[in-house]
Amino acid sequence: MSQITKKYITSDExxxxxKPDDLWISIQGKVYDITEWAKIHxxxxxxxxxxAGQDATDAFIAFHPGNVWKYLDKLFTGYHLEDFKVSxxxxxxxxxxxxxxxxxxxENKGHGVIYSCCFIVVLFSLCLYGVLCCNxxxxxxxxxxxxxxxxxxxxxxxxxxxxxxIMTTRGFNKLxxxxxxxxxxxxxxxxxxxxxxxxxxxCNSLDYDPDLQHLPFFAVSKSLFHDLTSRxxxxxxxxxxxxxxxxxxxxxxxxxxxCVGRCNLYIQTFLLLxxxxxxxxxxxxxxxxxxxxxxxxxxxxxxxxxxxxxLFVLVSFCxxxxxxxxxxxxxxxxxxxxxxxxxxxxxxxxTSGTIDIACSSWMDxxxxxxQFQLEHHLFPRLPRSQLRKISPAVQELCKKHNLPYRxxxxxxxxxWTIKTLRTAALEAxxxxxxxxxxxxxxxxxxxx
Numbered sequence: 205m206s207q208i209t210k211k212y213i214t215s216d217e218x219x220x221x222x223k224p225d226d227l228w229i230s231i232q233g234k235v236y237d238i239t240e241w242a243k244i245h246x247x248x249x250x251x252x253x254x255x256a257g258q259d260a261t262d263a264f265i266a267f268h269p270g271n272v273w274k275y276l277d278k279l280f281t282g283y284h285l286e287d288f289k290v291s292x293x294x295x296x297x298x299x300x301x302x303x304x305x306x307x308x309x310x311e312n313k314g315h316g317v318i319y320s321c322c323f324i325v326v327l328f329s330l331c332l333y334g335v336l337c338c339n340x341x342x343x344x345x346x347x348x349x350x351x352x353x354x355x356x357x358x359x360x361x362x363x364x365x366x367x368x369x370i371m372t373t374r375g376f377n378k379l380x381x382x383x384x385x386x387x388x389x390x391x392x393x394x395x396x397x398x399x400x401x402x403x404x405x406x407c408n409s410l411d412y413d414p415d416l417q418h419l420p421f422f423a424v425s426k427s428l429f430h431d432l433t434s435r436x437x438x439x440x441x442x443x444x445x446x447x448x449x450x451x452x453x454x455x456x457x458x459x460x461x462x463c464v465g466r467c468n469l470y471i472q473t474f475l476l477l478x479x480x481x482x483x484x485x486x487x488x489x490x491x492x493x494x495x496x497x498x499x500x501x502x503x504x505x506x507x508x509x510x511x512x513x514x515l516f517v518l519v520s521f522c523x524x525x526x527x528x529x530x531x532x533x534x535x536x537x538x539x540x541x542x543x544x545x546x547x548x549x550x551x552x553x554x555t556s557g558t559i560d561i562a563c564s565s566w567m568d569x570x571x572x573x574x575q576f577q578l579e580h581h582l583f584p585r586l587p588r589s590q591l592r593k594i595s596p597a598v599q600e601l602c603k604k605h606n607l608p609y610r611x612x613x614x615x616x617x618x619x620w621t622i623k624t625l626r627t628a629a630l631e632a633x634x635x636x637x638x639x640x641x642x643x644x645x646x647x648x649x650x651x652x
Contacts, residue, residue: 210284259548314589360573423447425628534577
């Protein structure tokens with residue numbers, strides 16, 4: 205039998221196939237046409253579009269279990285990448301993943317889900333008891349605190365179910381996502397998947413990562429002062445006089461805004477679910493939101509007067525601000541860049557754009573495993589119970605390749621974040637960078 209001759213294309217030729225209607229990627233040197241697959245990809249089309257026209261091996265390995273590789277065959281174009289190379293960092297990363305697979309760490313989820321579910325039931329039960337069965341003002345406020353902590357723990361559980369299967373089947377896992385996200389927190393799991401997968405792939409890209417696009421209220425870099433186009437939202441991130449005013453005081457408004465940041469998540473949920481954009485399981489997501497906006501207002505209505513109702517909601521939102529702040533600490537003070545993510549520097553980009561939060565093991569429940577932010581970004585399918593165990597190997601790999609591994613205390617991470625916001629705020633007050641202003645802005649900022 206004659207030997208089959210391989211067909212090759214160069215990286216430059218691959219780059220030409222980088223549009224939604226002509227989308228090719230390379231994995232392990234083999235070229236795949238994923239134009240049609242991107243439309244039904246469970247992780248959404250945006251991560252694939254962001255990596256279009258280039259090698260995406262490390263990202264593919266990070267997000268997919270081994271049993272997914274077989275589905276690539278039907279997408280194979282017949283071409284191989286002529287100048288395919290693997291960097292030393294990527295080779296070590298892939299070796300580490302293979303070793304983890306052999307050790308079964310991706311399948312060893314521990315009993316974290318059971319513990320989390322029990323804890324959530326206790327928190328919500330105590331909240332319900334405090335509101336429905338007690339008439340004391342302080343008990344009602346304590347109930348609001350418990351509800352806030354319950355939402356935090358539910359969010360961690362929803363996050364876990366979105367990255368790996370925490371239930372016995374995919375159907376039950378999807379049910380857990382809808383219950384945890386939509387029904388209990390009012391935040392759509394469809395919205396979370398849409399933004400979160402894009403964030404992972406384009407970690408800390410100012411124009412591709414939605415988690416850094418918070419104008420007009422926050423800007424972590426002066427690069428956002430030049431009207432960047434959000435490749436995620438498909439619109440211009442306008443830095444006008446309104447944005448300049450709020451950014452110029454962002455180091456003062458950061459924590460107050462975080463206290464009501466949950467309102468923005470509700471708004472974003474409604475904007476997505478009732479948009480023309482294709483939303484997976486739209487009906488289930490809307491039904492889950494309807495469940496939340498039934499039980500939550502009903503619970504609040506049982507409080508005796510409007511003062512307590514408003515305070516109850518504010519208290520619960522302020523508690524969840526701890527989690528919103530934590531998410532910012534993991535990335536705001538890290539390195540940022542402008543442009544699309546590149547598939548051949550996956551490990552480097554994750555180390556550059558993430559910051560870990562150092563804490564004792566007994567506090568892991570509080571941070572939901574996301575204090576190991578770098579480990580989570582490198583191995584998003586890894587159960588949270590395994591993150592602390594794999595951390596030493598990640599640190600060793602970073603040290604070997606002279607890459608940053610930043611692990612700060614919760615207090616230190618807050619200080620770094622506020623310094624980053626203050627630096628950008630002072631830059632925003634620089635009149636050498638003109639934007640449309642009004643007299644109010646000039647009056648407030650004349651004396652810095």
